[in-house]
Amino acid sequence: MNSFIDSHCHLNFPQFKDNLDEIIKRATNSGVKKMITISIKLSQINDLEYISNKYSQVYNSVGIHPHECINYKDLSIDDLLQYTKNPKCVGIGETGLDFYYENSPKNLQSNIFSLHIDAARRSNLPLIVHTRNADKETITILEKEMRKGEFSGLIHCFSAGKELAERAIDLGLYISLSGIVTFNKANDLRNIVKKLPLERLLIETDSPYLAPVPYRGKCNEPSYITYTADFLAKLLNITLDELAQKTTKNFHDIFKKAI
Numbered sequence: 001m002n003s004f005i006d007s008h009c010h011l012n013f014p015q016f017k018d019n020l021d022e023i024i025k026r027a028t029n030s031g032v033k034k035m036i037t038i039s040i041k042l043s044q045i046n047d048l049e050y051i052s053n054k055y056s057q058v059y060n061s062v063g064i065h066p067h068e069c070i071n072y073k074d075l076s077i078d079d080l081l082q083y084t085k086n087p088k089c090v091g092i093g094e095t096g097l098d099f100y101y102e103n104s105p106k107n108l109q110s111n112i113f114s115l116h117i118d119a120a121r122r123s124n125l126p127l128i129v130h131t132r133n134a135d136k137e138t139i140t141i142l143e144k145e146m147r148k149g150e151f152s153g154l155i156h157c158f159s160a161g162k163e164l165a166e167r168a169i170d171l172g173l174y175i176s177l178s179g180i181v182t183f184n185k186a187n188d189l190r191n192i193v194k195k196l197p198l199e200r201l202l203i204e205t206d207s208p209y210l211a212p213v214p215y216r217g218k219c220n221e222p223s224y225i226t227y228t229a230d231f232l233a234k235l236l237n238i239t240l241d242e243l244a245q246k247t248t249k250n251f252h253d254i255f256k257k258a259i
């Protein structure tokens with residue numbers, strides 16, 4: 001059986017509250033060897049730490065989703081760094097820009113995004129970037145910050161344009177693909193993905209959201225990563241075995257703490 005890693009899921013969400021043991025078991029039975037349960041706000045970090053402590057194959061991140069920035073106007077870098085001391089905390093995010101919903105003012109999102117980048121540099125942990133309807137601004141911040149000092153990271157649930165993908169790759173960043181790539185209307189995304197270097201690709205579910213075909217619209221879970229992996233292998237014209245091995249290796253190249 002092939003091994004996969006779900007680089008981005010939200011196991012603390014209410015959808016999994018009553019059946020997390022089963023969800024984890026199904027993931028294991030599907031070959032999912034590791035998962036990162038991703039932080040969207042600091043008020044939930046204890047729940048994440050509880051989960052990553054309970055299940056050896058689950059890790060967690062620390063960060064504030066762009067939607068939540070409005071509640072963290074006075075955020076300091078130490079507010080983030082204090083949680084990186086946990087041995088199971090392997091990444092900074094999710095952070096970035098979401099100008100689609102714009103639940104938080106753009107300026108505040110940008111400032112908090114930069115603060116996360118600084119935390120990634122100082123902790124030597126990879127940055128997990130969320131970007132929606134903000135390609136240009138995301139590129140500007142990533143390039144400006146990279147000139148200030150290097151950091152590693154990925155664009156999660158990639159669904160942006162070609163230029164963002166190419167510039168992110170040029171910066172040494174990775175691209176993580178979700179079930180969106182299986183969606184009927186995602187032709188533009190598929191055309192971009194086909195040209196991305198395999199040595200920079202990761203896979204994720206972003207569960208409970210974005211279930212891949214054939215479960216589109218249902219509650220997503222880490223075990224469904226196999227559908228996205230299978231689809232991607234066909235799209236990239238490689239074997240599932242090769243896709244599993246490469247994405248697992250890429251994961252460990254950036255998430256060095258998740259050994």
Ligand SMILES: [Zn+2]
Pocket residue numbers: 094130131156157
């Ligand atoms: Zn996201």
Ligand SMILES: [Zn+2]
Pocket residue numbers: 008009010038094206
């Ligand atoms: Zn997410």
